[in-house]
Amino acid sequence: MSKAKNGVVSTLIVILALLFLSPIYIMLVNSFKTRAELYENVLALPASFSFEYYAGAIKKMNFLTVFGNSMYVTVATVIFVIVLASMTAWMLVRRDNAMSKIIFFSFVATMLIPFQTLMMPLMQVMDWIRTYLHLPVLNTHEGLIFMNIGFHAGIAVFLYHGFIKSIPIALEEAAILDGCSTFGVFWRIVFPLLKSITVTVAILDVIASWNDYLLPSLVLSDKGLRTIQLSTFYFFGEFTIVWNQAMAGLTLTIIPVVIFYSLAQKYIIKGIAAGAVK
Amino acid sequence: MSKKYGNLWYLLFTMPLFLIFLIVVVIPFLIGIYYSFINWNGIPSSPKIFVGLDNYTTLFQDQRFIDSAWNTVKFTVFALISVNLLGLIFALIVTAGFKTSNVARTLLFMPNLIGGLILGYIWRFIFTDGFKQIGATTGIDSIFFNWLLDPNYALLALVIVFTWQMAGYTMVIYIAGIQGISDEVMEAAKVDGANLWHRMTKIIFPLLMPSFTICLFLTLSGAFKIYDVNLSLTNGGPIHSTELFAMNIFNEIFGYGNYGLGQAKAIVFFVIVAIVTITQVIITKRREVQM
Numbered sequence: 001m002s003k004a005k006n007g008v009v010s011t012l013i014v015i016l017a018l019l020f021l022s023p024i025y026i027m028l029v030n031s032f033k034t035r036a037e038l039y040e041n042v043l044a045l046p047a048s049f050s051f052e053y054y055a056g057a058i059k060k061m062n063f064l065t066v067f068g069n070s071m072y073v074t075v076a077t078v079i080f081v082i083v084l085a086s087m088t089a090w091m092l093v094r095r096d097n098a099m100s101k102i103i104f105f106s107f108v109a110t111m112l113i114p115f116q117t118l119m120m121p122l123m124q125v126m127d128w129i130r131t132y133l134h135l136p137v138l139n140t141h142e143g144l145i146f147m148n149i150g151f152h153a154g155i156a157v158f159l160y161h162g163f164i165k166s167i168p169i170a171l172e173e174a175a176i177l178d179g180c181s182t183f184g185v186f187w188r189i190v191f192p193l194l195k196s197i198t199v200t201v202a203i204l205d206v207i208a209s210w211n212d213y214l215l216p217s218l219v220l221s222d223k224g225l226r227t228i229q230l231s232t233f234y235f236f237g238e239f240t241i242v243w244n245q246a247m248a249g250l251t252l253t254i255i256p257v258v259i260f261y262s263l264a265q266k267y268i269i270k271g272i273a274a275g276a277v278k
Numbered sequence: 279m280s281k282k283y284g285n286l287w288y289l290l291f292t293m294p295l296f297l298i299f300l301i302v303v304v305i306p307f308l309i310g311i312y313y314s315f316i317n318w319n320g321i322p323s324s325p326k327i328f329v330g331l332d333n334y335t336t337l338f339q340d341q342r343f344i345d346s347a348w349n350t351v352k353f354t355v356f357a358l359i360s361v362n363l364l365g366l367i368f369a370l371i372v373t374a375g376f377k378t379s380n381v382a383r384t385l386l387f388m389p390n391l392i393g394g395l396i397l398g399y400i401w402r403f404i405f406t407d408g409f410k411q412i413g414a415t416t417g418i419d420s421i422f423f424n425w426l427l428d429p430n431y432a433l434l435a436l437v438i439v440f441t442w443q444m445a446g447y448t449m450v451i452y453i454a455g456i457q458g459i460s461d462e463v464m465e466a467a468k469v470d471g472a473n474l475w476h477r478m479t480k481i482i483f484p485l486l487m488p489s490f491t492i493c494l495f496l497t498l499s500g501a502f503k504i505y506d507v508n509l510s511l512t513n514g515g516p517i518h519s520t521e522l523f524a525m526n527i528f529n530e531i532f533g534y535g536n537y538g539l540g541q542a543k544a545i546v547f548f549v550i551v552a553i554v555t556i557t558q559v560i561i562t563k564r565r566e567v568q569m
Contacts, residue, residue: 011378013379013382021385027400043412087294091287091292092292112556114524116544117548121306124313125305153303207391232395236399276447276492
């Protein structure tokens with residue numbers, strides 16, 4: 001293939017990819033337009049860049065608070081899932097007895113169950129825990145994090161389990177001979193070796209937890225506790241849609257995702273592929 | 279070997295997560311089966327009446343549920359084809375060795391990271407006001423009108439948004455599959471005079487079967503379980519015509535307060551998802567070839 005032809009096709013490919021993202025363009029340009037401008041031509045660039053609608057959207061969505069809420073829930077979920085799932089999977093691999101097989105099987109077998117099959121009875125279970133054990137599992141971020149951990153456990157244990165099976169045991173045996181405790185063996189020797197699969201698990205969990213709407217909508221009822229997804233839903237429900245402000249609101253919700261993507265792009269695509277192929 | 283890590287350590291390492299998992303997933307699943315046999319309106323003080331299989335016989339006579347099942351099947355078939363076709367085309371383009379491949383891959387994957395709820399709202403604007411306006415200015419109003427007011431076009435709109443969300447995802451998996459095919463095999467085929475079409479149908483596609491298995495599984499279960507995009511794009515409208523499985527169950531339970539009937543639907547939903555996805559994996563696995 002000639003250099004010139006490669007150049008032309010390369011340019012065409014980028015144009016195709018940008019066309020594919022045209023909905024993002026439409027969202028972006030209309031977030032700056034006045035109502036009259038917006039209804040005149042949705043595809044045109046705005047006459048001037050006014051951040052007026054962004055200010056309005058930030059206020060109506062309570063953006064800073066809900067952003068903080070989403071961050072807290074996502075970060076806590078990811079940390080807990082990584083710590084607990086890696087420990088569990090390691091033990092299940094290293095002590096491969098009947099009990100381990102049963103535990104592992106139940107983690108994997110339940111991955112097929114749709115959330116809709118669990119949501120109503122789950123809310124009943126949480127209600128009992130709140131009523132009889134007096135634990136604040138409903139209408140709190142901690143309760144949501146608790147449930148997130150349960151839902152993400154299956155895939156995380158599955159991924160760690162497959163990875164740990166390929167790690168030779170010799171290092172651990174040497175550490176035990178040197179008098180290292182079980183806890184020490186795991187955190188000092190094993191966990192650092194799991195880095196690549198930990199990145200995969202973290203990325204899958206960040207995306208799942210950040211974008212989740214249905215579970216938070218069932219768990220959180222206080223306005224001040226809302227996550228970004230919930231706040232977006234109520235933003236579209238409470239007001240007759242003022243599209244320019246709505247587009248500004250949607251742009252705001254996408255900014256954190258784009259920042260995350262541009263920082264960790266390489267790991268995200270690798271992690272997604274690894275997570276799916278296993 | 280198994281004595282190396284004592285029983286106490288074993289429990290300490292595995293039980294915290296397993297207990298959370300039991301409380302959040304396993305126990306709700308089991309009591310969910312029990313709930314599907316009772317009649318209850320969800321209010322704690324109301325009686326829970328055991329009705330046996332009544333909920334299951336009722337749900338098969340529920341025309342709205344049957345319609346939602348049929349719509350879900352239609353949606354899934356179209357989504358399966360368009361997501362995988364587009365994902366595969368993208369993957370073939372991106373792996374063809376052009377300078378801009380990485381940039382294109384990054385851009386094409388991006389919609390997948392945005393939550394379904396938000397994607398649905400962006401497209402709601404495009405399908406309603408955007409399309410109406412384009413139709414009015416260009417005069418092509420047989421294509422460009424408010425799609426969300428027409429039952430068939432509204433379902434098609436769902437397919438388009440789902441495709442936009444998932445095509446980049448399947449692309450990433452197909453890329454991994456294509457890159458796994460050794461260059462030697464491709465070179466040998468070229469030397470033997472195989473043209474592009476033969477290389478595709480005789481080498482690339484058969485060797486991509488494992489990728490097909492994964493992608494079909496992911497799109498199939500994703501399409502069957504779709505909820506967020508359904509909620510934000512059409513909210514089931516116009517008049518329930520795009521109410522898919524998951525939304526029908528949600529509305530039955532939390533909208534109409536028929537907890538028992540809704541849970542019976544949820545169990546049927548689970549059984550269907552399990553049967554369909556397991557069957558698909560068995561069928562495509564059988565067609566995978568070993569190198």
